[in-house]
Amino acid sequence: MKPRIILNAFDMTCVSHQSAGTWRHPSSQASKYNDLDYWTNMARELERGCFDTLFIADVVGVYDVYRNSAEMALKDAAQVPVNDPFAAISAMAAVTSHVGFGVTAAVTFEPPYLLARRLSTLDHLTKGRIAWNVVSSYLNSAALNIGMDKQIAHDERYDIAEEYLEVMYKLWEGSWEDGAVQRNKETGVFTDGSKVHPIQHQGKYFKVPGFHLCEPSPQRTPVIFQAGASGRGRQFASKHAEGMFILTTNVQQARKMTDDIRNQTEAQGRSRDSVKIFMLLTVITGPTDEAAQRKYEEYLSYASPEGMLALFGGWTGMDFSKLDPDEPLKAMDNDSLRTTLESLTSGSDKAWTVRDVIKNRCIGGLGPVLVGGPQKVADELERWVDEGGVDGFNLAYAVTPGTTTDFIDFVVPELRKRGRVQTSYKEGTMREKLIGTKDGNVESTHPAAQYRTAYVGKESVASKTIASKFSDVTKVPETV
Template sequence: MTKPLNRDIRFNAFNMASPGHTWAGLWSHPRDRAFDYNSLDYWIDLAVTAERGLFDGVFIADVFGVYDVYGNSPDAALISAAQTPDIDPALVVPSMAHATKHIGFGVTANLTYEHPYQFARRFATLDHLTQGRVGWNIVTGYLDSGARGMGDKANRDHDARYEAAEDFLAAVYKLWEGSWEEGAVRRDRAARVFTDPAKVHRIRHNGPYYQVDGIQLAEPSPQRTPVLYQAGTSGRGRLFAAKHSEAIFLNGQTRPILAEAVRAVRTAAASFGRDPYDIRMFPGATVIVAPTRAEAFDRLAEYAQYVNTAGQLALLSGWTGVDLSTLDPEEAISYVKSNAIQSTLENLTLRSAEPLKVKDLATLSATGARAPFIVGAPGEVADEIISWVRDTDVDGFNLNRLVSHETLASFVDLVVPELQDRGVYKTSYDEGTLREKLFRRGPLLPDTHPAAGFRRNAGAVAEKPRATA
């Protein structure tokens, strides 16, 4: 099913509203700006730099809870700022949008601790304020610490999380797509009519996990439903992503692992009646580039000194559900059934070509990255990026944050021109919403997407509100 490289490569600047992201400890590097992750200037400069590089988006990861699987304690995560502390990623988006014109924003939000009614308004608001440049990265959570913080004993079972997500999405689709008809908002000053009540409808949803009875609070935004991102590549997660997502964030430390994940999702998408290439595939990638190869590897050695080993293992323990503090550093990690991110543990064990030692998983390296790891001069980096796209059929990459915003700026200044010279990267933005830029079609979800079935002309999913005394 692999297509030739006849489409532009795409990039997102992968970040997190925290001092630490995928590499614990790098915030302590003297040139790193993530020290100020809780300032607007940090986020505005990030967005402006990514837009200068014609990136499709700033993709903001998030996690609900703290990493306390490692040693049964949050201490390693707290000391190294391993995704802790973190602030609400949705709140930094409007400022970035105001400072830019084209770049999109993928915002991670855990639906497990949301309600569809309030959530639908929040993302409609973001879509309005960004003029249609927002996407939602759908996650269901994997940390028991977050569940305990919300008053539960533990997270839902892995597959049950996706069943709840199906119910949540049905409810928000009804609110976004079916509550307000096209033309409901008149803004007619002369007639003193803002909204036509006949075109606004009450949503009733009575699902196994969520119930809604009300009108969507926000008027339809430019995209109605935000662009839908997802990161599920386990068996159940893959089916969910293939059915709903428009872009998927996935990992794989080798080309065969990544290519198989892409094939599986595209095949599953076709089984739902969707065009397999209506889903943009974005693996994570760690890229270190400098004017010369020697300088790039010098920079790698410099960065590696700041990676916090315990913090990195705390992240991996949380992602896999395995307490790596109980294993010898020379010991290879083994597969066990987990309620965390199943695909991560499977990639490191069942799909790995060789046993991966615990100590190697905490290094700034291809093994530690769990995804493409590219170091070199601009031409070498461009060659590797094109090679990964050809071999795996991905659409582009979520570029991991290393030293912020140094590594992003280096990529923009050194690699983007190389890719443009080779004709595989855009030289200007298309106009329109994030969805229009990603797919070069209208701002709304296509009719083949399951959300389209909840539109007013697709069936009775809503009823007109009743007058109250």
């Protein structure tokens, strides 16, 4: 039996996410990103199509590399203005029952103690439907506005991320024992302090002496997503990720990348299928190949070349306005998204030029575009999975919500006929549905699992409590 294809919708709390200029299309509702109805309607639509997850990207800086200015990014709404990705999730969860939510948050700009609470809160409120997309941020503008002198070096950001996750795992898995929360109205004990432990973390980057503010959520540790596929990123993902987001231009390149990720995952003592790998793709479809092609050409007529170059400037750290439009692009080491140029300059017959980027990525952004009717699209998706080794896709939109609705109406039925996508949801948490764990907790081979009982028998809140001289006064009076 061939494996099920995982379907994630890829979006961001902004207007132009991966396709530049198409917000101007008459059917686009992208400019309604501030409207909660936009997000709740999307969640309902995704659940209609039995999508696994809404994967919400995020940045906390602006794309100001192109022409050394943010003017073009603002003109085309290229990921600015952008809202907090956490805010709409509770509302989306309230109108759905199964679809998961992958939310992006950077480890470089928010203390782990606070982010752990935000994610646990969402995991509680959604009944265990939360994944955290762990990123280290890449925009220099973000670092400057947070108060830094410049963006932290690429590999050091991963060093920070390693310790950040250690703190999060200690808070989520070790701080509160199973059974700590009693909710006992008879004894008056809500939480047994002897089963709540300060984590006493003191490392190079973080100092967190106390215990987690939240009681254990349905998954304790949310599903861990990771979006970096550089050499350092793959090393990080092979250790931590349960879902990984990759960029590539062709099936052969995908196979090399997925094999490497799974080899490294196995070397970490985890099974090869412990991490689900998602490929970024934009699908333009319709009832026939011809109808899909006409739609694609119509969308292209609204595309903004300079808007896309503004995005690529931020992604690569290179000012494309200074480059010869017909000179082959070369990969370079900097502190931006290294995999962006690597995906264009390796695994192809020739390196791309700026003109190629304009021609092929004004729609689709970081990932390729697939245009065709249901059969053609389904054939290609199966090829990426069966030959490229990916588990599924992060499906970006050209026009929202039309791109997603077309995929659900035309492609999903064809994939269902082939037995490649789910026709209904299993019960349980996001991890149970995605990874197949039986209790919703991380697998025993995942690094978070080592902290589950790490503090049992050690210092607790109760062991630090001193006797009260008001013990007689504070006793609960006996009933008469």
